[in-house]
Amino acid sequence: MKLLVCISKTPDTTAKIAFNGENTKLETAGITFIMNPYDEWYALVKAIEIQEKWGGSVSVLHVGPSENDAIIRKALAIGATDAHRIDTEAVSADQVAFQMASFIQQHAFDIIFTGKETIDYNGAEVGGRMAAQLNLPFISFASHLDIVTENEAIVKRDMEGGTETIQVNTPFVISAAKGMAEQRIPNMKGIMTAKSKPLNVVTPQEYSPKISIVSHELPPAKKAVQYIDPENMAELARLLREEAKVI
Amino acid sequence: MVLVFVETENGKVRKAALEAVYYGYLTAQKLGTSCQALLLGNAEDATSLGLYGATLVHQNDSISFNFFDNQVYSAAIAQAAKKLEASVVILSHSSNGKSLIGNIAYLLDAGSVSAAIDIPETDKGFSVRKGVYSSKALVNIEINTPVKVVSVLGNSLQISVVGANVEVQPIALDVLQPGIKVLSVDKLQSNVTPLPEAERVVSGGRGLKGPENWGIVEELADVLHATTACSRPVSDADWRPHHEHVGQTGIAIRPNLYIAIGISGAIQHLAGVNNSKTIVVINKDPEAPFFKSANYGVVGDLFDIVPKLTAAIKNLNA
Numbered sequence: 001m002k003l004l005v006c007i008s009k010t011p012d013t014t015a016k017i018a019f020n021g022e023n024t025k026l027e028t029a030g031i032t033f034i035m036n037p038y039d040e041w042y043a044l045v046k047a048i049e050i051q052e053k054w055g056g057s058v059s060v061l062h063v064g065p066s067e068n069d070a071i072i073r074k075a076l077a078i079g080a081t082d083a084h085r086i087d088t089e090a091v092s093a094d095q096v097a098f099q100m101a102s103f104i105q106q107h108a109f110d111i112i113f114t115g116k117e118t119i120d121y122n123g124a125e126v127g128g129r130m131a132a133q134l135n136l137p138f139i140s141f142a143s144h145l146d147i148v149t150e151n152e153a154i155v156k157r158d159m160e161g162g163t164e165t166i167q168v169n170t171p172f173v174i175s176a177a178k179g180m181a182e183q184r185i186p187n188m189k190g191i192m193t194a195k196s197k198p199l200n201v202v203t204p205q206e207y208s209p210k211i212s213i214v215s216h217e218l219p220p221a222k223k224a225v226q227y228i229d230p231e232n233m234a235e236l237a238r239l240l241r242e243e244a245k246v247i
Numbered sequence: 248m249v250l251v252f253v254e255t256e257n258g259k260v261r262k263a264a265l266e267a268v269y270y271g272y273l274t275a276q277k278l279g280t281s282c283q284a285l286l287l288g289n290a291e292d293a294t295s296l297g298l299y300g301a302t303l304v305h306q307n308d309s310i311s312f313n314f315f316d317n318q319v320y321s322a323a324i325a326q327a328a329k330k331l332e333a334s335v336v337i338l339s340h341s342s343n344g345k346s347l348i349g350n351i352a353y354l355l356d357a358g359s360v361s362a363a364i365d366i367p368e369t370d371k372g373f374s375v376r377k378g379v380y381s382s383k384a385l386v387n388i389e390i391n392t393p394v395k396v397v398s399v400l401g402n403s404l405q406i407s408v409v410g411a412n413v414e415v416q417p418i419a420l421d422v423l424q425p426g427i428k429v430l431s432v433d434k435l436q437s438n439v440t441p442l443p444e445a446e447r448v449v450s451g452g453r454g455l456k457g458p459e460n461w462g463i464v465e466e467l468a469d470v471l472h473a474t475t476a477c478s479r480p481v482s483d484a485d486w487r488p489h490h491e492h493v494g495q496t497g498i499a500i501r502p503n504l505y506i507a508i509g510i511s512g513a514i515q516h517l518a519g520v521n522n523s524k525t526i527v528v529i530n531k532d533p534e535a536p537f538f539k540s541a542n543y544g545v546v547g548d549l550f551d552i553v554p555k556l557t558a559a560i561k562n563l564n565a
């Protein structure tokens with residue numbers, strides 16, 4: 001099967017967040033960037049598992065400048081076959097989805113994986129936008145994926161208070177959530193072979209983004225915690241009712 | 248016109264949909280236009296959407312809407328938006344809403360913002376605010392297209408009654424044939440408010456020591472009419488079902504009250520709960536990082552404290 005995994009780059013969750021003078025851009029000095037965990041742990045590993053069982057290839061696709069190649073090489077070290085990087089700064093979900101879907105239209109993939117969402121902007125928009133442009137089914141927040149035959153899959157999808165089980169034929173777009181696979185750490189051999197795997201640079205299409213960032217803000221500082229005597233839970237109950245007005 | 252897609256469950260309008268309608272109403276007020284609702288399928292209480300600001304409910308009850316197929320739903324919503332000449336489309340940021348936003352926005356050639364926490368700023372342009380970087384920052388995003396699509400994060404605004412019951416009117420749409428087949432829907436606890444909609448959440452961490460100890464968490468949740476949640480290691484160990492896991496890799500919630508019991512407050516956990524209005528932390532370790540994010544803190548043994556808190560709330564209610 002021909003599988004494609006879209007991988008993005010995000011600041012590590014523990015990163016301390018600050019912005020430039022105009023508050024439009026993240027201050028990147030001192031921040032560690034990682035492959036988006038949903039893309040790496042679930043989408044990529046699941047695609048590799050399918051390839052191990054059914055044969056074929058796992059390509060990774062990234063929209064971003066060459067300074068992001070380290071993340072692509074990591075995906076290759078974990079086990080992807082080859083990589084494509086669309087050579088433009090990622091500025092919005094609509095732009096990223098448009099660039100990737102335009103690329104995918106030139107190739108035939110059986111399953112196109114994204115992560116559930118990126119952990120920086122938590123948009124969860126790229127997968128749906130691509131599916132719409134490609135006119136393919138989109139199954140979001142999939143926690144299980146079983147390939148039944150080369151062109152049929154059973155998917156479990158998370159939703160409020162439960163799951164849904166779905167049958168779908170290839171090709172389709174799927175966004176991967178926790179549960180789909182187990183994280184894999186690249187080994188030495190993987191890291192060595194990754195260096196010689198193909199990384200193809202793709203010229204972006206002309207596009208003007210549909211949104212723009214006006215400004216960022218840091219959330220208002222929280223009031224200091226009020227400690228309650230563990231022997232006096234009546235006081236806590238009273239405060240929750242009379243002061244916080246939440247019960 | 249502002250068009251709000253209304254989600255239903257078991258033949259009734261979901262609470263998240265009432266919020267979306269109210270958000271649509273406030274947005275329409277700012278834009279000097281009306282707010283209308285779109286219902287796909289059935290809801291016996293659809294007329295009540297008028298209470299929260301819809302001036303009309305458009306309904307299409309094709310059997311294709313019996314199960315959720317992203318392509319079928321997004322095509323129908325985009326088609327209705329075009330037909331009704333909506334300039335803004337509002338969705339709930341629920342699991343279905345999150346699945347739909349990208350598709351609908353693409354079909355309407357629209358810019359979009361997901362998980363909005365405030366009414367759009369419309370003085371110049373149309374900008375929407377949301378939380379980013381694991382809720383460590385907020386961002387204002389300008390939508391540059393004539394049609395805009397926004398999804399609203401649960402519990403972001405307090406709804407109130409602003410109108411009266413309204414008419415439900417059929418709308419003709421060319422509904423697609425489903426491309427996928429839903430084999431089963433497994434809802435684990437249908438009588439409990441789902442986490443993203445819950446106003447009160449009682450959450451347990453590894454401090455509980457094992458699944459057999461969850462009784463005290465459930466009893467507290469019971470007296471508070473709260474939904475239960477847990478930290479990631481707890482669901483990883485299968486002490487609790489996966490859909491209860493909150494945080495960066497689980498779900499993000501925004502209840503009025505979040506009670507964290509035996510949870511240390513790691514940044515990845517906070518990413519999903521930090522926006523809660525009031526946070527109570529119960530932990531025996533005075534150095535637990537969670538206390539920095541808490542409104543009320545209780546330092547001590549949870550096995551001792553939680554039953555006492557449950558009793559105190561029962562007393563208050565008596």
Ligand SMILES: Cc1cc2nc3c(=O)[nH]c(=O)nc-3n(C[C@H](O)[C@H](O)[C@H](O)COP(=O)(O)OP(=O)(O)OC[C@H]3O[C@@H](n4cnc5c(N)ncnc54)[C@H](O)[C@@H]3O)c2cc1C
Binds near residue numbers: 477513515
């Ligand atoms: C990329 C990534 C993503 C992650 N995503 C998530 C996520 O989405 N959600 C999430 O929750 N975690 C997530 N984690 C894990 C997170 O970092 C923490 O490991 C986790 O939240 C800790 O869970 P905990 O607080 O239940 O357990 P612990 O950290 O073990 O804390 C247990 C707490 O209980 C207290 N305690 C113990 N006994 C008692 C007692 N008798 N009375 C009172 N207090 C007691 C202890 O003092 C301690 O503070 C993620 C980690 C990574 C690396």
Ligand SMILES: Nc1ncnc2c1ncn2[C@@H]1O[C@H](COP(=O)(O)O)[C@@H](O)[C@H]1O
Binds near residue numbers: 123
């Ligand atoms: N710059 C990018 N390059 C490749 N894939 C991306 C990029 N940005 C987002 N994606 C994919 O889209 C998914 C959802 O992203 P988002 O809609 O931004 O939350 C991610 O998990 C990735 O799989």
